[in-house]
Amino acid sequence: MQATIYSEKVKTSMVKAMASERDLILRCQQGDKNAFGTLVQKYMQRAYYSALGFVGSHDNALDLSQEAFVRAYRAIQKLDANRTFYTWYYAILRNLCLNFKRDTARRARSFSEIGEHSLRTIPDQVADTSRGAELHELQSAVWNGLDKLNEKEKEIIILRDIQELSYNEIASTLDIPQGTVMSRLYNARKSLRAQLDGKF
Amino acid sequence: MRKLNENQRAQFQDLLTKGFDNQLDADEMVQFDNFLQEYPECAKEWQDMKSLQHVTSTMKFKQPSKEVWDMYWHDTYNRLERGFAWIVFSLGAFLVGAFVIYQFITQFLVDSNVPEVLRWGISFLAIGGLALFISVLREKLFTRKRDPYKEIER
Numbered sequence: 544m545q546a547t548i549y550s551e552k553v554k555t556s557m558v559k560a561m562a563s564e565r566d567l568i569l570r571c572q573q574g575d576k577n578a579f580g581t582l583v584q585k586y587m588q589r590a591y592y593s594a595l596g597f598v599g600s601h602d603n604a605l606d607l608s609q610e611a612f613v614r615a616y617r618a619i620q621k622l623d624a625n626r627t628f629y630t631w632y633y634a635i636l637r638n639l640c641l642n643f644k645r646d647t648a649r650r651a652r653s654f655s656e657i658g659e660h661s662l663r664t665i666p667d668q669v670a671d672t673s674r675g676a677e678l679h680e681l682q683s684a685v686w687n688g689l690d691k692l693n694e695k696e697k698e699i700i701i702l703r704d705i706q707e708l709s710y711n712e713i714a715s716t717l718d719i720p721q722g723t724v725m726s727r728l729y730n731a732r733k734s735l736r737a738q739l740d741g742k743f
Numbered sequence: 744m745r746k747l748n749e750n751q752r753a754q755f756q757d758l759l760t761k762g763f764d765n766q767l768d769a770d771e772m773v774q775f776d777n778f779l780q781e782y783p784e785c786a787k788e789w790q791d792m793k794s795l796q797h798v799t800s801t802m803k804f805k806q807p808s809k810e811v812w813d814m815y816w817h818d819t820y821n822r823l824e825r826g827f828a829w830i831v832f833s834l835g836a837f838l839v840g841a842f843v844i845y846q847f848i849t850q851f852l853v854d855s856n857v858p859e860v861l862r863w864g865i866s867f868l869a870i871g872g873l874a875l876f877i878s879v880l881r882e883k884l885f886t887r888k889r890d891p892y893k894e895i896e897r
Contacts, residue, residue: 576823580816587815592804601807609819616823681798703764704799710766729756732763736795 568624571616579619583612586629589706590636593716596701597640607643611636630718641694681742688738696731703728745782755785762789763796 570578590611594604615622615632622631689697702708702716714721747755758775761767767775778785847869852862 576820580820583816583819587812591807591811591815595804605807605811605815609815609822612819613822613826617826678798678801682802685795685798685802700799705802705804707803710764725757725760728763729760732760732792732795736791739795 564628565624568619568622568628571619572622572624576616579612579616582628586632587612589629589708590632592706593633593702594636594640596698596705597637598643603643607639608636611639614639627715630715633716634718637698684739684742685735688735691738692731692734695727696734699724699727700731700735747782747784751778755782759785759789759792763792 564582567578567582571582587608590608591604594608594611595601598604598607611632614635615628618635622628689700692700699713699717702713703710708716710721710724713724717724719727754774755778758767758771758778761771762775779789780786851857852866
């Protein structure tokens with residue numbers, strides 16, 4: 544009984560959120576920049592971290608995520624107000640990041656160049672220095688392994704394991720069913736594990 | 744040694760993914776444990792994945808400073824405004840340019856009072872200047888987009 548009430552509450556709050564987002568999109572389509580500002584502020588962190596996952600540097604992630612918002616605003620008339628803004632925005636961001644990566648691909652970037660600056664260390668797991676050094680080496684191996692995966696595999700691991708999005712959030716971001724999220728995650732982790740064979 | 748059939752494999756894959764993400768509920772936990780105890784290949788796969796999980800759980804993105812978020816919309820808004828300004832500026836430049844070219848052709852080039860040498864000379868100057876401008880502009884844009892060393896401080 545209590546679970547039913549809870550799920551009804553969740554459903555109601557989701558419907559409310561969708562309605563307010565729809566309203567914001569409609570206002571943006573009428574040229575209201577403040578409404579767009581609300582959408583930007585709602586999604587800026589997610590956008591930044593997604594871009595960081597693709598390109599690995601703070602400055603580029605900031606630049607690309609903002610550029611994607613600008614492009615989204617210019618094309619906002621094309622967005623169906625009943626769709627989720629972020630799913631649509633993410634497709635723009637993703638293309639922008641992949642183009643950026645293609646343009647700068649001639650200079651391969653290592654973990655020490657990217658990952659070390661973008662990743663924070665979880666303090667309680669590196670209590671002593673020797674473990675810290677070992678963990679750093681493993682993180683480096685995982686980061687380099689991630690770079691060898693195809694974009695879809697790398698993307699889903701970053702969304703789940705590094706950005707810590709829920710299955711639902713990933714499904715909505717990538718516009719795929721939750722079952723596909725799980726199977727893609729399984730395959731991606733398996734590929735990553737194969738890349739790391741012998742390192743653990 | 745017992746082997747998984749296709750359905751069991753699919754079921755185990757879902758449970759393994761959920762196990763990796765700490766998303767198993769009580770029933771699934773029991774099912775998962777059964778797989779691990781009954782099938783050595785499942786236990787081996789779980790062990791392998793656990794070592795990966797140990798590392799990925801320590802890899803989280805650094806948070807940028809609070810100022811980055813404070814300025815985020817402000818900077819995006821400036822870009823939006825600048826983009827609009829560029830569109831208006833380009834449109835104006837195009838109209839003025841088209842008018843100047845039109846006037847140059849209809850007033851200057853066809854004017855028989857202007858010596859022919861001067862007409863040719865000024866035409867070459869204008870065409871050469873324009874070609875140089877386009878070439879430099881294209882090179883600058885191309886370099887900015889493709890320069891692999893642009894992030895290196897000189």
